[in-house]
Amino acid sequence: MKVTIVGGGFGGVKAALELAKNQKNHVTLISDKPDFQYYPALYGTATGRSHLQSWVPLGKIFADRPNVDVIIDAVIKIDPATKTLTASSNRTYKYNLLIMALGTVTTYFGIKGLDTYAYGIKSAEEIRDLKQHLYHAMFEERSMEKQYVIVGAGPTGVELASAMKAYIERLRVDYRLPKKNVRITLIEAAPRVLPRMTEATSRKVERRLNKLGVHVMTNQKVEEQTADTLVVSGKPIKSHTVIWTSGVANSPFYQANAEHFVFAKNGKIVVDEHLRALKDVHVIGDNAFTPYSGLAQTALHDAIFVAHNLERKQVGKKRKLYSAKLPPVVVPVGENWAVFEWHKLRLSGWTAALLRTLADMIGYSDILPLGQALGVWRAQKVKEDDYFPPTVNKIP
Ligand SMILES: Cc1cc2nc3c(=O)[nH]c(=O)nc-3n(C[C@H](O)[C@H](O)[C@H](O)COP(=O)(O)OP(=O)(O)OC[C@H]3O[C@@H](n4cnc5c(N)ncnc54)[C@H](O)[C@@H]3O)c2cc1C
Secondary structure: OOOEOEEEEEEEEHHHHHHHHHOEEEEEEEEEEOOEEOOHHHHHHOOEEEEEHHHEEEHHHHHOOOOOEEEEEEEEEEOOOOOOOOOOOEEEEEEEEEEEEOEEEEOOOOOOOOOHEEEOOOHHHHHHHHHHHHHHHHHHHOOOOOEEEEEEOOOOHHHHHHHHHHHHHHHHHOOOOOOOOOOEEEEEEOOOOOOOHHHHHHEEEEEHHHOOOEEEEEEOOOOEEEEOEEEOOOOEEEEEEEEOOOOOOEEEHHHOOHHHOOOOOOOEOOOOOEEEEEEEEEEHHHHEEOOOOHHHHHHHHHHHHHHHHHHHHHHHOOOOOOOOOOOOOEOOOOOOEEEEOOOOOOEEHHHHHHHHHHHHHHHHHHOOOOHHHHHHHHHOOOOOOOOOHHHHHHHH
């Protein structure tokens, strides 16, 4: 069976690994970046931990999978009539069976100034820009902000805010700057932090953030950003360092090919009970309109489901129907402390932090052989160059 997969993230890589187990299959994986990006670790890399935990070269993942071809290219067009994909390189790729897992992109909801002045942590480039900015201010201008602002108190914003104070202090000591009363402010439009978790968890997390020195502002809407000010619910906050973690939108690929897809209200793609959007075209992970879309565990679940179903079809077995699975959610809030929720189970403190550590190990071993996964996992504890991770330069 020949399968083409677009997207080298959680969904795409996992689907390729599953299909590659059968030597008779041949997989072509097309991705616009040479690395698999482990998003859950990005906040760690953005706050001075090793870049090795966040990016794993696709070449390394598929090194001993001769039936997987990896192509670095950005797909921009699909023609289902001729079963052809066109990429930004002008190359075309014919597909027989297709799995699409293109992930999401950052959106600023049209708020003025954010696209020019805000920093992000969703990609290597964004993290490099943020680190360069901090380095430039501290090393070259010998100055520090009074206030660092993080917008969005979802898991990424909370993880980042809780690690930021310690990181800024570490940089201050490294660059021998005088002690300063630095404020980390976390802004959320909803009435509470982690609005998708329970109220009790939100309260615990807010208390923990306060303890770590993070100033939390809920029910506050960002309205505009200029070079040195963020306007929040009509009031200006002075800062040159605003990090936006608030919004993501579906991959623009689908809007660019809108005539072929059906969109849900949130911009995700409507799929059938086999996760198909079109004949022979499966859409999985963050792109698909499924109950728990937007989580890595869902992308992995979708990938395994589609890969197994394709195998079943190949051998003439009846295909299974998709059933969504509620993934556990664990959010670290500073060192050795986290919150965990899954169905009715709720944990907080070091036990939840331990679960997160285990979840990361499982996450890495989902895509790498155990020995390599252990190496990457251990890199989470490694502190590195504050400027920007060296390998990131290699990303085109
Ligand atoms: C900062 C951050 C932290 C997160 N933390 C967690 C967490 O702790 N737990 C959790 O469960 N989830 C977390 N998530 C969400 C999780 O990472 C996503 O749900 C998951 O990555 C979705 O997998 P995917 O395969 O659909 O997309 P992705 O993993 O985003 O993969 C998409 C891939 O497609 C490639 N691509 C994009 N466009 C093209 C194109 N046109 N042509 C070719 N290739 C293309 C991209 O480069 C990428 O390789 C986090 C997300 C972010 C942004």
